[in-house]
Amino acid sequence: MSKLPKSFYTRPEVLTIAKDLLGKLLVTEFEGIRTSGIIVETEAYRGPDDKACHAYNNKRTPRTETMFHEGGVSYVYLIYGIHHLFNVVTGSVDMPHAVLVRGIEPIEGISTMLKRRNINTLQPRLTAGPGSLAKALGIQRAHTNFNLTQSLIWIEDQGKIIHENEIIASPRVGVDYAGEDAKLPWRFRIKNSPYTSPAK
DNA sequence: TTGACGATAGTCT
DNA sequence: GACTATCGTCAAC
Numbered sequence: 408m409s410k411l412p413k414s415f416y417t418r419p420e421v422l423t424i425a426k427d428l429l430g431k432l433l434v435t436e437f438e439g440i441r442t443s444g445i446i447v448e449t450e451a452y453r454g455p456d457d458k459a460c461h462a463y464n465n466k467r468t469p470r471t472e473t474m475f476h477e478g479g480v481s482y483v484y485l486i487y488g489i490h491h492l493f494n495v496v497t498g499s500v501d502m503p504h505a506v507l508v509r510g511i512e513p514i515e516g517i518s519t520m521l522k523r524r525n526i527n528t529l530q531p532r533l534t535a536g537p538g539s540l541a542k543a544l545g546i547q548r549a550h551t552n553f554n555l556t557q558s559l560i561w562i563e564d565q566g567k568i569i570h571e572n573e574i575i576a577s578p579r580v581g582v583d584y585a586g587e588d589a590k591l592p593w594r595f596r597i598k599n600s601p602y603t604s605p606a607k
Numbered sequence: 608t609t610g611a612c613g614a615t616a617g618t619c620t
Numbered sequence: 621g622a623c624t625a626t627c628g629t630c631a632a633c
Contacts, residue, residue, distance in 0.1 A: 450614070461614080468629075468630065469630095470628085470630085484614090484628085484629090485627070486614065486615060487612090487615055487616085487624095487625080488613090488626035488627030489615070489616075489626055489627080490615050490616070492615085494614090507614060509614090532616090536615070539616075548628085581614050582614055604615095
């Protein structure tokens with residue numbers, strides 16, 4: 408079981424990477440506690456041409472600066488003052504592409520994740536939805552700009568193959584403000600997984 | 608300095 | 621299905 412190499416993230420096409428991330432294992436290890444889950448849902452954000460992307464039109468701010476880094480780092484930010492969302496930065500330097508991880512299937516450290524989420528029994532809502540999975544994995548805003556080829560946060564290839572016909576592409580969620588770009592089918596999920604956020 | 612607002616989740620009806 | 625909690629970010633004043 409090997410960590411995905413930097414070359415996985417630096418490829419130019421963020422849509423390909425978003426699909427390739429399905430079936431991979433997202434792992435965090437904070438304070439010696441390992442928690443992980445299989446990625447079952449992602450969304451691609453393809454700045455600078457994507458109105459739904461924070462870095463649309465090459466908008467550089469202290470927050471979006473991380474997206475302009477070379478692929479292979481994390482981008483975590485706070486939404487609605489409550490939820491932390493975990494993204495993977497892709498592409499080369501000055502290409503602000505990112506993939507939002509929207510759902511995982513819990514694998515390791517489930518008791519820890521349950522405690523973090525304040526839930527008693529294993530159920531899909533433990534890690535379905537971007538805010539939920541970040542909380543379950545212990546990811547917070549301070550974990551932005553972490554190198555995904557080192558320790559603490561990384562993604563492993565478990566050799567699980569996801570076939571094209573198991574992937575559902577659909578419009579992204581919560582980005583109606585992006586006009587025509589809101590309709591782009593850049594949300595990818597594994598068919599029949601209960602750990603994806605509700606279909607729209 | 609200030610104010611408007613969001614890549615959501617949980618609770619209540 | 622609708623309502624709202626809650627605060628960092630960013631652009632304008």
